[in-house]
Amino acid sequence: MAKNEIPLWEVFIRPRNGLAHRHCGSVHAADEVMALQAARDVYTRRGEGTSIWVVPSSAIVASDPDQKAENFEPTASKIYRHPTFYKIPDDVGHM
């Protein structure tokens, strides 16, 4: 198969200082310089960002959907991991 000249890149944008970069989508681009420009043009048109990361999509290692049951279902019964058993004083307000 021919080499993919314009591979896919995952785009992460940080909306403000102090917040984490968040995944917001993907772009096609020939290399990392063009990927950053494409990300800027596609995902920051309305003032969404102060910083952009791009990562080759091929560099992402994903969990296997076939292992979904063994990965995630065991946690369903462990409700004690949710911090919902504490009494919060009214003065604290919404946490």
Next chain:
Amino acid sequence: MVEAAGIARKHLLTFLLRLADDHLILGHRLSEWCGHAPMLEEDLAMPNIALDLIGQARSLYQYAAEVEGQGRSEDDFAYLRREREYLNCLLAERPNGDFAHTMLRQFYFAAFMHPFWQGMEKGGDATLAAIAAKAVKEVAYHIRHTGEWAIRLGDGTEESARRMRAAVDALAPYVDELFETDPVTRAVAESGIAPEPASLRGEFDRTIDQVFAEAMLDRPETAWPQTGGRRGRHSEAMGYLLADLQHMQRTYPGAVW
């Protein structure tokens, strides 16, 4: 009516319309790509640049209307003049051609405008300095985006390199007009509101040379530089462009949205 320091009003008005027309016409050309770009990412990138240009044109037309003081609006300037009253450079009205042509045309224009806006930002007219301060950041990105494409196409595949070289040959006659000197450019430069275009040639050449070296492109010799746009004499392409651009306002005068 505005009294600008140290420059005749008719010269200032001509200067403003030349600059505004460059941006409107080139912005319109770029907008023709909307929905037709070779990839979705560029389908957003080119209209982004077009919107920068049209925003700059609007600010300049608004100021031109104020300077003229005859009650004309930015829309009157943009939509309701005749072909010979448009004073844009011929480069701006060149048809899009292929993607390589469009990128190179934009690269040339941005490489010229960047030092021009920088000069105007430091110039003696507060309105123009404010417009320039915003535009200089926008156009810095235009240089980067179009320059990176020129490098990748020029030093890319056999096909992309052939197309890039064809664009260099096709647009060569339209570069020199950017740097023309006449009584208007002299009056503007003397008043200190914007630089004399000819004085920016060195910086323009450096920007081009840097990218062309990486793009494996040769600077062409221009045997027959074309001129006339600054005095309202345009190429055949201009009439078709204006028919498109003015259609709505001519058909539904005063339409707004």
